[in-house]
Amino acid sequence: MDETLLRFRDEIKLNNYSVELGADDERIVEAVRDWIDDGIAHHHAGGGEEGGRNGLAIELFSGSRPTDIKGPGRRRPTATFEDIEFYAGKNVTTLVIGGDSVVRVDLERGTARGFVSSAHLDSPWVISHRIFYLPLLELLRRRGAFYVHAGCVCRGDRCILICGGSGQGKSTLTYTLVRAGFSYLSDDAVFAQIRDEHLTIFSFPEKIKLDVKSRSHFPEFDPYRNEQEKVEIPLTETKIKNVAVSGKPYALVFTEIVDQARSELVPISQSEALLRLIRQSITMTNQEGIEKHLDVLTRLCAESRNFSLRFGKDIDNLPTLVRDTIFGEG
Amino acid sequence: MLKINDKVVFREVEDKIVLINLESGFYYSLNEIGCFIFKRILKNKNPCEILEEIKHSYDVSEERADQDLGEFLDTLTRENIVVQYN
Numbered sequence: 001m002d003e004t005l006l007r008f009r010d011e012i013k014l015n016n017y018s019v020e021l022g023a024d025d026e027r028i029v030e031a032v033r034d035w036i037d038d039g040i041a042h043h044h045a046g047g048g049e050e051g052g053r054n055g056l057a058i059e060l061f062s063g064s065r066p067t068d069i070k071g072p073g074r075r076r077p078t079a080t081f082e083d084i085e086f087y088a089g090k091n092v093t094t095l096v097i098g099g100d101s102v103v104r105v106d107l108e109r110g111t112a113r114g115f116v117s118s119a120h121l122d123s124p125w126v127i128s129h130r131i132f133y134l135p136l137l138e139l140l141r142r143r144g145a146f147y148v149h150a151g152c153v154c155r156g157d158r159c160i161l162i163c164g165g166s167g168q169g170k171s172t173l174t175y176t177l178v179r180a181g182f183s184y185l186s187d188d189a190v191f192a193q194i195r196d197e198h199l200t201i202f203s204f205p206e207k208i209k210l211d212v213k214s215r216s217h218f219p220e221f222d223p224y225r226n227e228q229e230k231v232e233i234p235l236t237e238t239k240i241k242n243v244a245v246s247g248k249p250y251a252l253v254f255t256e257i258v259d260q261a262r263s264e265l266v267p268i269s270q271s272e273a274l275l276r277l278i279r280q281s282i283t284m285t286n287q288e289g290i291e292k293h294l295d296v297l298t299r300l301c302a303e304s305r306n307f308s309l310r311f312g313k314d315i316d317n318l319p320t321l322v323r324d325t326i327f328g329e330g
Numbered sequence: 331m332l333k334i335n336d337k338v339v340f341r342e343v344e345d346k347i348v349l350i351n352l353e354s355g356f357y358y359s360l361n362e363i364g365c366f367i368f369k370r371i372l373k374n375k376n377p378c379e380i381l382e383e384i385k386h387s388y389d390v391s392e393e394r395a396d397q398d399l400g401e402f403l404d405t406l407t408r409e410n411i412v413v414q415y416n
Contacts, residue, residue, distance in 0.1 A: 079355060271346035271359050278348070284355045291339050294350065298341045 006059055012036060013044045014191075015202035015246055017145065019136060020057045028060050028116060031124035032132050039235035040205035043245045056139045058112045058132060060103075065115040069104050072096065079284035084130060088286040093138050097130050105135045107142040107286075134283075141289045145191040145202070146296045149280035150252075152185035152201060153177045159201045159247040160326065161190065161304070163280055164255035169311040172214040173255055173318060175238075179218070180319035183242040184208075192249070192296050199299055202246040207232040217315055251305045251326045252277070263312040265325040273306035274298055332371050332403065332412045340368075351411060358411070363388070367402055371412055377403060 006022030008029040013019075023029050061069070072094050077085035087094040091108040103114030112135035120126045137147045151162040151174035160177070164170040171187045178184045186203040187210075193200050211230045215221035220239055224231050235243070254268070254276050277297045282290060305326060323329045334340075340349040347360040347368055360368055366387070370380045377399065384395045406412040 269344060269346070271343040271348055274341070274343050274348050275357060275359055278350060278357050282350070284350075284352055287337070287339070287352055290350065290352060294339055294341055298343060298348075301343065 005061065005063070012205070013041065014140075014145075014204060015044060015193075016195075017054045017056060017140065017143065019139075020055065021060070021132070022057070023060045023062070023116075025062045025116070025121065027121055027124075028062065028127055028132075031127035034124060035128040035207065035232070036205050037207040037235050040203070040243055043243050044203075044205050054110070054143050056110045056136070056143070058114070058135060058139075060114045060116050060127075060131065062116040062118070062121055065102075066113065069102055069113055069115045070094075071102055078286070081283065084134065086283065086285045088289075090286065090288070093135075093285050095134055095138075097134075098126065101126075101131055103131060103135045105138045107138060107289075110139055110143065112136070112139060137283065138285060138289070140191060141293060144292075145193045146293045147281055147283075148190050148192050148201075148277065148297070148300070149188070150190055151187045152190045152203065152247075153182035154185055154244045154247045155182055155250075155327065157244075157247040158250035159185065159190075160251045160253060160322070161201065161249060161300075162253050162255060163276060165280070167211070167213075167257070169255040169257050169309070171208070171210050172217060172315065173253070173309065173311065175208070175210065175214065175218065176315055176318050177322060179239050182319075183244040183247075184240045185244050185247065192300050194296065194299075199249055199296070199303055200246055201249055203244075207234055208238060208240075209233070249300055249304045251307065252301065253307045253309050253322075253326075255309045255311050258310045258312060260310065260312045262314050263318060263321055264310040265307045265321055266310065268306045268308045270301040270306060272308075273301040273304070277301065331374065331376055331415055332407075333374070333415050334368075334371060335410055335413050338411050349411060351409065353410060356409065358409070363398075364402065367399065368406075371406075 005024045008023045008026045010021045010029050010033055072087040075087055078088040079086040083098045085096040093105045095103045100117040101120050103112050105112040151170050152159050162170050162174050174187045187208045190201050190203050209230045209232050215224055252273050282293050337352040338349055340347050347365045350357045381399055
C-alpha cells in the first residue's frame with residue numbers, strides 16, 4: 001500500500017480470505033463499510049482460519065490518478081455489463097466503470113489499483129458494488145472462489161442456493177425460509193470453492209436487501225414501508241436468528257413468479273440448472289477464469305438436487321414445501 | 331473441414347453438452363443428436379463421415395439426416411461455434 005496517500009483503511013474477512021482496502025478519500029472506505037453487515041462480518045472474522053487467509057488488496061485513488069492505472073487504450077472490450085467494460089488479459093483485467101473510473105486488477109499478485117472519478121465519489125452504491133466488488137470477484141476467481149448469484153440458506157451444513165433473476169422471488173424465499181428456522185448465509189451472492197476436494201459455499205457479509213414487494217410480506221419491515229425500491233437492512237432489524245458463514249451444497253432452487261395459488265417445486269436436469277447458473281453468475285473475462293468457473297458450476301449442479309420453483313401466492317406454505325420436497329420430510 | 335472455435339468452452343453434463351461462446355457471451359445446450367454431431371466434429375470427422383454415422387445410429391432417411399445435419403452445421407457456423415479450416 002502507498003502509505004502516504006492511502007490514509008483510509010479497512011479489512012474485510014471472507015471465510016478464508018481477507019481483503020485489505022485502502023483509499024485516499026474517506027467516502028470510498030465508508031461506502032464499502034456501509035454495505036457490509038457488522039453482524040455477518042463478525043461471523044466471518046471468527047471462522048475460516050484453517051490454513052491461514054488468502055490476502056487480497058484493493059487500493060482506490062480519487063485525488064490524482066497514479067500513472068500505473070492506465071485505461072485500455074484502443075482495445076475492444078472483452079465483455080460489457082451495463083456501463084462497465086472488461087478488458088481481459090492473462091494476468092491483468094482492466095475494468096472501466098461508467099466511462100472514467102478505472103480499476104486495474106493484477107490477478108497474479110492478488111491486488112487491484114483503481115481510480116475513482118469525481119462523478120462516482122458521491123455514489124456509494126457505484127463505489128461498493130462496482131468499483132470495489134467487481135474487481136474483488138476477479139481476484140477471488142483467480143484464488144479459487146467463484147461467484148454464484150444466489151441467495152442461500154442452510155439446514156445444518158446443507159445449503160440451499162436460491163437463484164433467480166430480479167423480481168423472481170429470490171430474496172422473498174430466502175427470508176421466508178430463514179424465518180422458518182433455516183440458517184442465513186446470503187440473500188444475493190455466495191462463492192463456491194473447492195477445499196480439500198470438497199465443494200464449499202461461503203457468503204459475502206453484505207446487508208440483506210429487500211424490495212418493496214418482498215418487504216410487504218413481513219411485518220417487521222413496516223418501518224421501511226415508505227421507502228422506495230430496494231433497502232439494505234441490517235441483521236439486527238430482521239428476524240434472522242442463525243447466521244452461517246459456509247456449508248455444503250445440497251440443492252439449487254431457481255425461482256420464477258407465476259400467477260397461481262399454490263407453489264410447485266419441479267425437478268430440473270443438471271444441464272438446465274447449469275445454463276441458468278451461467279446466465280446469472282459468469283462474467284466473460286479471461287478464458288482460464290471462465291473455464292475454472294464453469295468447472296465449479298458444473299460440479300455444483302452435479303452435486304446438488306436441482307429444482308425450479310413456480311412461486312405462487314402461498315408464501316406461508318413454502319417452508320413446508322421445501323422441507324417435504326427437498327429434504328423428504330413429508 | 332470443421333473444427334470447434336478455440337473461443338468456445340464446453341462441458342458435458344448428463345446427456346447434454348453446455349457451450350459458452352466466449353466471443354459473443356452466448357451459451358447453449360445441445361440435445362442428444364446435437365451432442366452426437368458435436369463430438370464427431372471434435373474428432374475431426376467431416377460432414378460426410380458424420381452423415382454416415384447418423385444413418386448408422388438413428389432410424390432416419392438419408393434425405394432427412396442430410397437436411398438436418400446441414401441445418402445444424404449452418405447454425406453452429408453462424409453462431410461461430412465451429413469454424414472452417416483447411
